[in-house]
Amino acid sequence: xxxxxxxxxxxxxxxxxxxxxxxxxxxxxxxMSPAPTDPHQKILMDISAQLFFYVSKNxxxxxxxxxxxxxxxxxxxxxxxxxxxAKENINKIKEDGLHGAPDLVIEILSPPTAKYxxxxxxxxxxxxxxxxxxxxxxxxxxxxFFKLVKDEYVEAETKNAVIKSSLLKTEIKF
Numbered sequence: 001x002x003x004x005x006x007x008x009x010x011x012x013x014x015x016x017x018x019x020x021x022x023x024x025x026x027x028x029x030x031x032m033s034p035a036p037t038d039p040h041q042k043i044l045m046d047i048s049a050q051l052f053f054y055v056s057k058n059x060x061x062x063x064x065x066x067x068x069x070x071x072x073x074x075x076x077x078x079x080x081x082x083x084x085x086a087k088e089n090i091n092k093i094k095e096d097g098l099h100g101a102p103d104l105v106i107e108i109l110s111p112p113t114a115k116y117x118x119x120x121x122x123x124x125x126x127x128x129x130x131x132x133x134x135x136x137x138x139x140x141x142x143x144x145f146f147k148l149v150k151d152e153y154v155e156a157e158t159k160n161a162v163i164k165s166s167l168l169k170t171e172i173k174f
Contacts, residue, residue, distance in 0.1 A: 011074040022067060026120050028075040033113055039138040040108050046174040047106060047136070047163065048082050054170050061086040061103070062093060069097030076124050082106040084168070101128040104167055107135045122146065126153045132167045141174070 007013045014025045023032045036044070044065065052063045066079045083102035085093060092100040105125055107117040117135055125133045126148065133153065135144040141161040146153035158164075163172040 009074070011077070014077055020067060022079070024079050024116075025075065025077040026116055031113070031116060033110070036108070036110060037138070040110055043136060043138040043141075043174055044081050044108050047108075047172055050172045050174075051082060051084065051106075051168075054168065054172075055084060059087065060084075060168065061088075062090060064098070070102060071097060071099045072101065072124055072128050078121055078124075080105045080121075081108045101125070101130045103130070104132045104165065105130050105134070106163070107133075109135055109137050118144070122153070126151075132165060134163050134165075136163070136174075 007016055010025060010028050010030060014023065014030060017023055021032075022035065023030055025031075048063065048065045055061055055063050062085045064083050064085070066081045068079060068083065070078050070080060070083060072078070080102070082105070083098065084104040085098060086103045089100070089103060092098050107121070109117055122133060122135075126146070129148065129151070131148045133146040136142075143158040143160065143163060145156045145158045145163075147156055147166065161174050163174075164170075165172070
């Protein structure tokens with residue numbers, strides 16, 4: 001008879017979920033969400049395609065889109081909508097996801113998860129050194145931009161439907 005050991009931590013529960021499960025570990029709580037809405041997906045595809053082609057063309061690093069696990073610690077494993085990892089940090093990419101902070105994160109806000117994106121996750125992004133954090137409202141196309149300055153996020157002025165990355169020295173219009 002085979003005896004299976006049940007998971008003892010939320011991290012172990014998270015790691016036991018089937019591949020592709022839309023679930024994040026946020027402050028040691030499993031947060032599940034339904035598939036994104038069509039406006040969310042449209043904005044995600046538009047931004048990620050432009051970013052992917054720019055980063056690839058200029059050989060700047062790697063771009064990944066959700067669902068893609070980003071491991072900050074054993075209590076915080078997120079699936080940001082879009083992440084950019086600079087060439088010099090590629091070693092953080094492992095078979096099961098990214099271990100450590102990406103250089104840039106873009107979240108497309110959804111009503112069920114916007115609070116997490118703008119509060120809990122933003123705090124972790126700041127603490128772990130994500131250099132640029134962009135949050136986009138897919139309906140109004142309002143953009144919130146946070147840039148890491150001396151280990152703290154400073155909110156910068158933005159335009160609707162435009163992401164202007166000082167890190168990548170490019171502008172993405174959607």
